[in-house]
Amino acid sequence: MKVYDEKHIKNVVLLGAPKAGKTLLAEDMIFEAGIVHRRGTIEAKSTVSDYHEIEHERGNSVFATALHTEWKDYKINIIDTPGFDDFIGEIVSSVRVADTCVMVVNAQHGVEVGTSLIWNYIDRFSKPTIFAINQVDHPKADFDAALGALKTKFGGAVTQMQYPINQGEGFNAIIDLLKMVMYKFPVDGGKPKKLDIPESEKEKAEKLHNELVEKAAENDERLMEKYFEKGTLDEDEMREGLKLGMINHDVFPVFCMSAKKNMGSGRMMGFIDNVAPTPLEAKPELTTDGTPLPLDPTKPTVLFVFKSHLEPNLGKLSFFKVISGEITTGSEVVNSQTGAVEKIHQLFIMDGKNRTPVDKLVTGDIGATLKLKDTFTNQTLHAKGYDVTIQPIEFPAPRIRTAIVAQTKGDDEKIGEVLGKIHQEDPTVEVEYSKELKQLIISAQGELHLAVCKWYLENVYKLHITFEPPRISYRETIRKPSVASYRHKKQSGGAGQFGEVHMKIEPWYDGMPEPAEYNVRGKEFIDLPWGGKLAFYNCIVGGVIDARFIPSILKGVMEKMEEGPITGSYVRDVRVCVFDGKMHPVDSNDISFKIAGMMAFKDAFLRAEPQLLEPIYELEVMLPEEVMGEVMGDLQTRRALIIGMDSKDHYQVIKARAPLAALDRYSTTLRSLTQGRASFTQRFSEFSPVPFEVQQEIAKASHEVEAV
Incomplete structure (x- = not known):
């Protein structure tokens, strides 16, 4: 296979809502380039990118799949991604290594919630973006409405490059506003004829072409001067201006096509070749300390592993992008996170499940290798002696x-x-x-x-x-002080066991005053592994309990705190004062005082108005305004507290706090209530008291489980 240099590589990711047509567009692109000689279909389970058994069963993409084409002296690496945001990890990692994002939009539906969700990641990485309005051959296609929705959503950067003729079932032609020609396709699709723009379309095409010229000119002062001087720009100058606009996130070119009929993808591929930025023109990666790391073929080798996939009969495939230098078979590289040395035995260009061996990959290229022992997704490999770590991808938290x-x-x-x-x-x-x-x-x-x-x-x-259903990580604490004592006595021949402990427990909080009624001999503040504190005070006077038994009492208290008396949950935020007790000169030992301390703590706890605490999560729900009522009503049934509402990118945002116990399967309910048009994030906030009647129900259920 031909080795392309870093100036002739383009990395593209196909994105979009479910059923937008990404997989068929990928199929078109590799067919147009001659990588395959027959286009596969979803129905026949024969597409190159959806090759996993589970994708065949479900009829949609589950994994991001790498492919490539060779188109007019350029290599275009393509990553076809899933549409459902359940697989957002596949999407985010693919966006991270792409240099151009192609957002595929369904001509029937325009901007869908999936489009908006994915855009958040495109915008975060500030990636050059092309919009491909697909399915203009559908009976309900409305290109103008879809284009209008894009402009409403994404603003003036949305830049029309084409529009369809005869959209709907009769779709067969595209007016191209950059080249100012009409492409007319055969009935079965494929290579179009270049024709003059019909008289009926000339006025509209000229108007839109002039708008495109202005858009290209405004991205560079030199081009703007030429535009004022000549009143127009030639095609090469327009390409230059559009490229600058794409790199600066100020131009989002819009194309139209029918991937199902193979109409229009070739023209977009030509634009990607001629205009979309190369890896060297893209924004640099950042290292973990925030230092920019431009893609540079002259520097030592750096690879960023953005995806791993376990093939049952093959082993682990690691997908990477070459950030600098080059990688050859037989090379040894170092994992910057683990220090492990990895030998690259094989290099591949991937096309779905098909692997094409290569000897070398250069800066900016995307490839794969097999059986890296100690390297996983989100890790950096570098040449020996060139220590650098690429900033990892921030994956979204589970929902x-x-x-x-x-x-x-x-x-x-x-x-x-x-x-x-x-x-x-x-x-x-x-x-x-x-x-x-x-x-x-x-x-x-x-x-x-x-x-x-x-x-x-x-x-x-x-x-x-x-x-x-997962159990809930409750916490237990107390609401008032209490005093208890416990005597542990056991005699069964020989040495016995004896220990008596008197203690006071009370709710602990930051800044609480020292106990006035006791003489404090020693104190220990323990940050509990499960959160909160234990303040343990030794207030023994007169030697009624030997100092050597105090740690055993503490150990007994700690053991009981690992299994609170209400639900068996962890106990937190308690102050314990051991102020009296008794011991026996022969029978007292560590185990006796450990048991006495444990049981005294349990008795005191039950008298101190035990309080169950539950984990509270902060929610942020993004949704269309028309489904606000249903979502708000559902949140109220979940004991949620609405703390604010806002708007963002033409969507409404509900901010709320809700107990984790009430959020089981919330993602499923939200999808059902909104027909998949809403999304949410959640993060832990704090532990908060459970309402009394709810606490009674939880305690009863917990004791019933214990009885079983």
Whole structure:
């Protein structure tokens, strides 16, 4: 395969809402370039990019898939991404390494919620963007409405490059405003004829062409001077101005096409070749200390691994972008995060499941390698002696969580190992075994995301599981002071056990005064691993308890705090004053005082008005105004407190606080209420008291479980 230099490589990611036509557009692009000789279809499960079994079952993309074309002396790397935001990790990582984003828009629906969600990441990375209005052959296509929605949503940077003739079922021609020609396609699509613009369209085309010239000119003072001097710009000058505008995020060119009929993709590919920025013209990457790292072929090798994929019969494929230098087979590179040395045994250009071996990849190119032992998604590989770490991708936090239970006894450890592999492949899946909840918890982006994880466990690894509601990480504390004592006495022949402890417990808070009624001999403030504090005071006088037994009393208290008496949850924010007790000269020992301390603490706790605390999360829901009522009503049933409302990018934003216990499967409910047109984020805020009647229900349910 021909090796292209860094000036002749273009990296493009296809983005868009579900059913916008990204996969068929990718198929068109590689067909036009002769990479494949027959276009695949979704129905026949024969497209190059959707090749996984689960994608065939579901009929939509689940993974980001790398492909490439060679088009008029340029290599175009293409990444086809899923449309559902459950797979946002695949989308974000692909946007990160692309140099141009192609946002595919359905001509029937215009700007959809998926378009808006993905745009947030394009905007964050400030990536050059092309809009491709697809499906203009659909009976309900409305190119002008879709274009208007783009302009309303994204402003004056939206720049019309084309418009369709005979849109709808009779679609067969495009007026190109840059070249000022009409492309007319055969009935079956493919290579169009270049024709003069019809008389009926000349006035409209001239008007839009002049607007395009002005848009190109305003991105550079020199071009603006030429425009004022000549009254126009030639095609090359327009390309130059449009490229500058794209790089500065001031121009978003709009094309139209029918990927299903293979009409229009070739023209967009020509524009990508001639106008879209190369990797060297793109904005530089940043290192972890914020230093810009421009793509530079003269510098030592740096690779950024943006995706990992585990193929059951092949091993781990690692996808990377060459940030500087070049990489050749047999090279050794260092993982900057782990220090591990990795040898690159093979290099590939990927086209779906097909791998084309290459000997070398240069700056700006995207490729893959097999079986890196200690390197995973979001890590940097660099030449020895050239220590640099690329700023990692910030993946969104999970929005749904569930517990996983093995159907077959003994499979728990295997399930944990497989889920660990899935996390390495997709960092938006988080897995932990909660010692507190005694559950294996998986957190993901939505129901569909969880379903894919389950599919992998059952179909690839033959591990059968069920999902169960996750328990809630409650905390327990107290509302008033109380005093209790406990005597532990055991005699069964030989040395016995004896220890008696008197203690006072009270709610602890920052800045509380020292206990006035006791002489404090010693104190210890412990930051508890699960949050909050324990203030432990030794107030023993007269030697009624030997100082050597005080740590044992503390140990007993700490053990009981790991399993509070209301629900068995962790206890926090308590002050304990041990002020009296008794010991025996022969039978007292550490275990006796540990038990006495534990039981005295339990008794005191139950008398101190125990209070259950629940985790509260802050929600931010972005949604169209017309579904506000349904969403607000649902939030109120979840004990949510609405703390504010705002607007953002033509959407309404609801800000609320809600208990985690009421948010189970919220992503599913929100999708149902809004027909998938809303999104939300959540993050932990604090622990807050549970209402009394709710606490009673939770305590009762907890004790019933214990009884079983």
